[in-house]
Amino acid sequence: MARQAHKVAAPVIPDLAVPEAAREFAFSDADFRNLVQLAREHAGIALSDSKRNLVYTRVSRRLRALGFTAFRQYRDYLAKNSGELESFINAISTNLTKFFRESHHFDHFRSHVVQPFLNGSLRSDGRLRVWSAGCSTGEEPYTIAAVLRHEMPSTSRHDIRILATDIDTDVLAKGARGVYPVSGFDNVPRIYRDYFEPTGERDDSLMAKESIRSLIAFRRLNLMDPWPFRGKFDAIFCRNVMIYFDNPTKTALIDRFIQSIKPGGFLYIGHSESFHGTHAELQLVGRTTYRRKA
Ligand SMILES: C[S@@+](CC[C@H](N)C(=O)[O-])C[C@H]1O[C@@H](n2cnc3c(N)ncnc32)[C@H](O)[C@@H]1O
Structure with missing residues (x-):
C-alpha cells in the first residue's frame, strides 16, 4: 500500500x-x-x-x-x-462519532441488505456479515445491530455477525463496554431505544442489551496492516475514517475493501468523502453509497 x-x-x-x-x-x-x-x-x-x-x-x-x-x-x-x-x-486519532450518524445509510442498509436477506432475494450463503471499519467508541456498530435486530427479533435461524474494528484500543474498550450517556441518544429513533437499558449504576447512562451486543465482535485492526480474515462482507461501513488518509492510501484501501465485499454488496463512506482514482467494480447507488457490481 x-x-x-x-x-x-x-x-x-x-x-x-x-x-x-x-x-x-x-x-x-x-x-x-x-x-x-x-x-x-x-x-x-x-x-x-x-x-x-x-x-x-x-x-x-x-x-x-x-x-x-x-x-x-x-x-x-x-x-x-x-x-x-x-x-x-x-x-x-480523532474519534468523533454518534448513533445513527448519517441515518440515510441505515435506511438503505435495512431496505437493500437486511430485508432482502430475510426474504431470500439477497444472493447469500445464509450468512449476513457486516464490517464497521473504524468503529470508534461503538455507536456505529450498535446502530447497525439495532437495525438488524429490529428486523429479525429471533436469531436462532440466522447467522449474523458484525465485525467492529479500530486502531485505537481506548475507543474499542468503550465500545466493548457498550455504556453511553443518555444525551447521546437524542438521535436514536424510539423503536431502537429499547435495545438499551439503564446500567443500574448511574442513572444518566444506558447500556446496550445482550440482544444487540451479542451480534458484535470488537477487534483491534490497523487498516494499513494485512487483514486477518478471508470471508467477504455483505456491507462495509467505513465512514469518516479515510478523510485522515492521503489519496493514494485511500485508493489502495478502497481496492482492498472491494475485494472484501460480496458481489452485489455495499460500501458506505462518510458524507465528506469521495473517491479519487477509478474503482470500476463500484457503482454509486445513493448518497455516499456504493455497490460492488455483481
Ligand atoms: C471519526 S472516527 C469515525 C467513527 C465512525 N465510523 C463514524 O463515522 O461515526 C474515525 C476512526 O478511525 C480510526 N482510525 C484512524 N486510522 C485508522 C487506521 N489506520 N486503522 C483503523 N482505524 C483507524 C480512528 O481511531 C477513529 O476511531
Missing part, C-alpha cells in the same frame, strides 16, 4: 490553537515532523502543517502522564519503547 508523503486533501481535524508562549512543553519543528512521520508510518494518518497545535495538544497528555518536560524526551521514549506507539496512536 502506498504511504509516501502526499498533500492532505482537506483540513478535516479541528485545530486547537495553543499560542507558543503558553505552551507547557518544549515543542520544536523537528518534534512535529517526527510525530507526523510516525502517524503516517503506523496508522496511515496524514497530518498537514496546520495540525501542529492539534498534535501538540493531543500528545501533551502523554508527556504529562509520563512526567516529561519536552517533546524531545517523549520522542526518545517512543523510540525505545515500542509499547508507547499504541498510546501515541490512541492520542492522535
Whole structure:
C-alpha cells in the first residue's frame, strides 16, 4: 500500500490553537515532523502543517502522564519503547462519532441488505456479515445491530455477525463496554431505544442489551496492516475514517475493501468523502453509497 508523503486533501481535524508562549512543553519543528512521520508510518494518518497545535495538544497528555518536560524526551521514549506507539496512536486519532450518524445509510442498509436477506432475494450463503471499519467508541456498530435486530427479533435461524474494528484500543474498550450517556441518544429513533437499558449504576447512562451486543465482535485492526480474515462482507461501513488518509492510501484501501465485499454488496463512506482514482467494480447507488457490481 502506498504511504509516501502526499498533500492532505482537506483540513478535516479541528485545530486547537495553543499560542507558543503558553505552551507547557518544549515543542520544536523537528518534534512535529517526527510525530507526523510516525502517524503516517503506523496508522496511515496524514497530518498537514496546520495540525501542529492539534498534535501538540493531543500528545501533551502523554508527556504529562509520563512526567516529561519536552517533546524531545517523549520522542526518545517512543523510540525505545515500542509499547508507547499504541498510546501515541490512541492520542492522535480523532474519534468523533454518534448513533445513527448519517441515518440515510441505515435506511438503505435495512431496505437493500437486511430485508432482502430475510426474504431470500439477497444472493447469500445464509450468512449476513457486516464490517464497521473504524468503529470508534461503538455507536456505529450498535446502530447497525439495532437495525438488524429490529428486523429479525429471533436469531436462532440466522447467522449474523458484525465485525467492529479500530486502531485505537481506548475507543474499542468503550465500545466493548457498550455504556453511553443518555444525551447521546437524542438521535436514536424510539423503536431502537429499547435495545438499551439503564446500567443500574448511574442513572444518566444506558447500556446496550445482550440482544444487540451479542451480534458484535470488537477487534483491534490497523487498516494499513494485512487483514486477518478471508470471508467477504455483505456491507462495509467505513465512514469518516479515510478523510485522515492521503489519496493514494485511500485508493489502495478502497481496492482492498472491494475485494472484501460480496458481489452485489455495499460500501458506505462518510458524507465528506469521495473517491479519487477509478474503482470500476463500484457503482454509486445513493448518497455516499456504493455497490460492488455483481
Ligand atoms: C471519526 S472516527 C469515525 C467513527 C465512525 N465510523 C463514524 O463515522 O461515526 C474515525 C476512526 O478511525 C480510526 N482510525 C484512524 N486510522 C485508522 C487506521 N489506520 N486503522 C483503523 N482505524 C483507524 C480512528 O481511531 C477513529 O476511531
